[in-house]
Amino acid sequence: MHHTLPPSALRWRLPVDEFSAADLRPKEEDRHGRPGALGQERALAALELGLGIRERGFNIFVVGASGTGRTSTVRELLEEKAKTERTPSDVVLLYNFADRDRPWAVPVPAGAAPGIKKRYDAFVDKMLQALEKAFESDGYIDRRSQLDAHHQEKTDALLVDIDKEAGECGFILSRTGSALTLAVADDNGNPLSEEAYEALDDEKKAELEGSAEELQSGLEEALRKIRTLEKETDEAIEKLARETAVQVLHPLVEEAKSDLAGTSPRVVAHLDDVEKDILDRLRRLVPESHAIEEGGEETQAEPRSAKRLSEEEEEGDRDEPALLRYRVNVLVTQNPKAGAPVVLETLPTLSNLVGRIEHRVRQGESSTDFTRIKAGALYRANGGYLLLHAADLLRDPAAWEGLKRALKNRQIELDDPGEPGRMVTMASLRPEPVKLSIKICLIGVPEIYYTLSRTDLDFSKLFKVKVDFEIEMARSKDRLLHYMRFLAGLSHEESLLPLSIEGAGRVLEHAARVCDDQHKLTTRFGEIADLVREASFFAQKQSSTEVTAAHVRQALQARADREGFIELRMREDIAQRRVSILTDGSVVGQVNGLTVIDLGSYAFGSPVRITCRVGAGRGEIVDIERETELGGPIHTKGTLILKGLLLDRFGRHVPLCLQGTVCMEQSYSDIDGDSASLAEVCALISALTGAPLRQSVAMTGSIDQLGNAQAVGGVNEKIEGFFHICRQRAPDRVHEVIIPASNARDLMLGEEIVQACEQGLFKVTTVQTIEDALFVLTGERWNGPTSTSPAKPGLFARALAALEHLAAVQSLVNMQPRAPRRITPVPRVSSSKAAKPPAKAAAKKKPTLPGRSR
Numbered sequence: 001m002h003h004t005l006p007p008s009a010l011r012w013r014l015p016v017d018e019f020s021a022a023d024l025r026p027k028e029e030d031r032h033g034r035p036g037a038l039g040q041e042r043a044l045a046a047l048e049l050g051l052g053i054r055e056r057g058f059n060i061f062v063v064g065a066s067g068t069g070r071t072s073t074v075r076e077l078l079e080e081k082a083k084t085e086r087t088p089s090d091v092v093l094l095y096n097f098a099d100r101d102r103p104w105a106v107p108v109p110a111g112a113a114p115g116i117k118k119r120y121d122a123f124v125d126k127m128l129q130a131l132e133k134a135f136e137s138d139g140y141i142d143r144r145s146q147l148d149a150h151h152q153e154k155t156d157a158l159l160v161d162i163d164k165e166a167g168e169c170g171f172i173l174s175r176t177g178s179a180l181t182l183a184v185a186d187d188n189g190n191p192l193s194e195e196a197y198e199a200l201d202d203e204k205k206a207e208l209e210g211s212a213e214e215l216q217s218g219l220e221e222a223l224r225k226i227r228t229l230e231k232e233t234d235e236a237i238e239k240l241a242r243e244t245a246v247q248v249l250h251p252l253v254e255e256a257k258s259d260l261a262g263t264s265p266r267v268v269a270h271l272d273d274v275e276k277d278i279l280d281r282l283r284r285l286v287p288e289s290h291a292i293e294e295g296g297e298e299t300q301a302e303p304r305s306a307k308r309l310s311e312e313e314e315e316g317d318r319d320e321p322a323l324l325r326y327r328v329n330v331l332v333t334q335n336p337k338a339g340a341p342v343v344l345e346t347l348p349t350l351s352n353l354v355g356r357i358e359h360r361v362r363q364g365e366s367s368t369d370f371t372r373i374k375a376g377a378l379y380r381a382n383g384g385y386l387l388l389h390a391a392d393l394l395r396d397p398a399a400w401e402g403l404k405r406a407l408k409n410r411q412i413e414l415d416d417p418g419e420p421g422r423m424v425t426m427a428s429l430r431p432e433p434v435k436l437s438i439k440i441c442l443i444g445v446p447e448i449y450y451t452l453s454r455t456d457l458d459f460s461k462l463f464k465v466k467v468d469f470e471i472e473m474a475r476s477k478d479r480l481l482h483y484m485r486f487l488a489g490l491s492h493e494e495s496l497l498p499l500s501i502e503g504a505g506r507v508l509e510h511a512a513r514v515c516d517d518q519h520k521l522t523t524r525f526g527e528i529a530d531l532v533r534e535a536s537f538f539a540q541k542q543s544s545t546e547v548t549a550a551h552v553r554q555a556l557q558a559r560a561d562r563e564g565f566i567e568l569r570m571r572e573d574i575a576q577r578r579v580s581i582l583t584d585g586s587v588v589g590q591v592n593g594l595t596v597i598d599l600g601s602y603a604f605g606s607p608v609r610i611t612c613r614v615g616a617g618r619g620e621i622v623d624i625e626r627e628t629e630l631g632g633p634i635h636t637k638g639t640l641i642l643k644g645l646l647l648d649r650f651g652r653h654v655p656l657c658l659q660g661t662v663c664m665e666q667s668y669s670d671i672d673g674d675s676a677s678l679a680e681v682c683a684l685i686s687a688l689t690g691a692p693l694r695q696s697v698a699m700t701g702s703i704d705q706l707g708n709a710q711a712v713g714g715v716n717e718k719i720e721g722f723f724h725i726c727r728q729r730a731p732d733r734v735h736e737v738i739i740p741a742s743n744a745r746d747l748m749l750g751e752e753i754v755q756a757c758e759q760g761l762f763k764v765t766t767v768q769t770i771e772d773a774l775f776v777l778t779g780e781r782w783n784g785p786t787s788t789s790p791a792k793p794g795l796f797a798r799a800l801a802a803l804e805h806l807a808a809v810q811s812l813v814n815m816q817p818r819a820p821r822r823i824t825p826v827p828r829v830s831s832s833k834a835a836k837p838p839a840k841a842a843a844k845k846k847p848t849l850p851g852r853s854r
Contacts, residue, residue, distance in 0.1 A: 038479065060463065065445065094270050094328060124327075151229060256271055341384035348392055350396060378403075388440065390442045413433045469523070500547060589687030595676070604717055641674070699739070715743045734760065740768075
């Protein structure tokens with residue numbers, strides 16, 4: 001049964017009389033212009049489950065389309081929940097005196113890490129100043145001088161006898177540092193020059209050499225005793241320096257331990273290691289504490305103050321800076337009053353996720369130390385929540401594998417992966433792993449979720465909770481109120497002009513249009529918010545005090561003008577008859593179909609001329625789009641269903657000895673979808689029966705093999721596309737569109753179409769079967785075999801008569817004798833010299849649209 005819809009059924013309108021200006025005043029929760037969880041009750045229930053279970057593997061994957069508020073909503077809920085939870089510990093890195101390549105990772109109370117670093121730095125400064133003062137004090141210098149003098153006395157006593165013996169033999173004993181040398185003396189007691197020595201006779205030289213050999217054994221014994229004495233003196237000086245350092249260092253260490261006693265036992269133990277290491281490295285930290293007199297004069301070592309050591313720390317003195325061991329790297333610190341952390345990482349590479357080790361290159365050499373280790377998002381969010389966008393995460397396979405490894409091992413292990421292309425393995429740092437307790441929320445589209453579910457074995461074990469964000473919600477008065485408050489909150493937060501009731505109603509009507517459903521509203525709040533911003537711009541431009549429905553219409557029209565360049569060009573081609581579309585008269589085997597062209601950010605409808613021709617054959621229906629590889633698989637399916645429908649309607653009564661061709665004329669781009677199958681079957685029946693079809697009517701709809709009309713998508717764009725062509729060509733004539741009855745609730749047509757229907761210049765008719773559609777197109781009844789209508793033959797009888805005629809023609813063709821086939825021998829050609837078939841001429845292909853029609 002067909003039914004012409006009244007104008008009131010073509011569009012849902014907000015009943016503005018049921019609302020007041022008070023409904024556009026945002027409540028406190030709406031003042032930030034966020035839709036919250038409006039229409040996402042099922043998603044909230046799943047999210048509550050995922051957040052409530054802390055056991056392993058119950059991480060969350062949020063599935064939803066972009067613009068539905070999934071990220072902002074989840075983040076707000078997490079932040080609200082995190083405020084009531086315990087703040088996790090800070091983490092500091094300390095130098096490992098046993099293995100410097102594996103620094104300690106020490107958890108400390110929340111907010112304590114900066115204080116620990118500051119306390120360590122203050123300790124180092126005080127320690128250097130105290131040591132400098134201690135080793136420059138009169139007491140230390142006196143005791144040190146006594147040790148030097150005692151050392152000199154013993155050394156001189158050891159050399160008295162050997163010096164006397166050398167003088168008796170004509171030699172002079174000289175001492176340079178710890179080395180002793182013999183020189184031949186002249187008559188004045190001075191060293192003999194080389195010229196004078198060469199002038200001596202051979203006998204004298206031999207005598208001197210013999211005496212020198214006799215003295216050499218004594219010199220060696222004296223040197224051995226001197227070295228032993230120097231070792232004893234060094235030990236005494238070391239002991240003195242250590243005793244002096246302990247007197248000033250131990251109180252400082254105990255004071256620091258007392259200040260940091262409430263942080264961590266490992267920090268207190270580390271201070272003991274610091275004290276021991278300082279005492280073992282006094283020679284480097286305070287070189288003047290071990291300066292030894294040489295040649296009776298004290299060696300003056302350059303003072304190494306805290307400033308000088310800090311400069312060495314920056315420049316990288318020797319293998320590592322002098323004071324590096326006593327520094328603290330604050331890896332993670334938390335605000336103790338903020339609750340659990342909620343971190344959104346927008347660039348989840350491996351280094352940003354796990355952490356990185358920075359290197360410094362000086363003079364072509366790369367170096368690093370534990371203070372250059374930087375924490376990643378896993379460290380910062382440990383003990384709380386980490387939000388990641390799945391598409392961004394999967395762009396770096398190493399980041400995805402690193403995240404899974406951390407979740408499976410329940411600890412964060414930071415290692416330097418090296419630079420890409422590095423051929424030589426470099427020694428690097430590897431801090432201690434940190435225990436991981438975190439809730440991961442991945443956010444992505446359904447395609448990513450189902451792909452990971454099928455292809456990654458670990459995914460279902462690590463992300464057990466799926467949270468689906470809907471792209472639309474059922475319309476109710478309560479949700480309309482919340483929606484209006486969201487719009488008001490957005491205007492308040494962004495300082496936009498306030499919406500009037502009519503303006504808000506027009507925005508809500510567009511929210512229903514986005515869904516293609518009169519009974520639903522879109523949850524793509526980002527798109528709706530953009531519309532409000534654009535409408536406010538036009539309102540401000542016109543010096544209005546509020547955003548009205550006219551401003552919203554203007555914003556929608558401006559958006560269509562920006563995006564609709566291709567649509568306008570196609571309308572121009574139809575208006576100038578470059579593309580043939582008839583909107584009046586009747587034609588056999590031709591009907592106006594409706595297509596929608598999707599360009600991604602913009603979609604529009606356009607009519608297409610569908611033609612069909614039939615003749616005698618073997619029951620084949622040729623789809624020209626399929627044969628030319630322009631039709632997609634769903635379009636091909638629609639054509640095959642058409643053949644099944646013919647079998648259902650006529651196959652039991654007469655052989656289907658026909659061959660039909662179906663074509664979408666002047667289509668040069670890819671086509672997919674089955675929404676033209678209703679129009680194709682009507683064109684086929686018209687070509688078979690000779691019944692002309694009204695060209696003032698366009699139609700869309702799919703069919704099943706039983707002849708029922710089925711719902712299709714893009715119905716609003718399709719109707720509007722045909723309406724604009726008709727209004728441009730003949731605005732005073734009546735035109736009509738046929739749609740399936742199941743699409744009636746999807747109608748959210750433009751206001752100008754509704755006005756044309758009110759004036760009787762345009763009709764929207766719904767049908768349930770192909771028989772209903774054929775009646776609207778031809779004015780003739782079907783009158784099938786079970787019909788009780790009068791004797792006047794209907795389309796069914798005319799189709800049977802045509803099929804019987806085609807069957808007779810086909811039988812005559814089959815009865816004609818065939819000429820005997822002549823077989824000519826083909827000479828055998830070797831494979832290497834086989835003739836190649838002629839190349840097919842390349843067909844001239846017309847430019848295609850950057851979208852697909854359906």
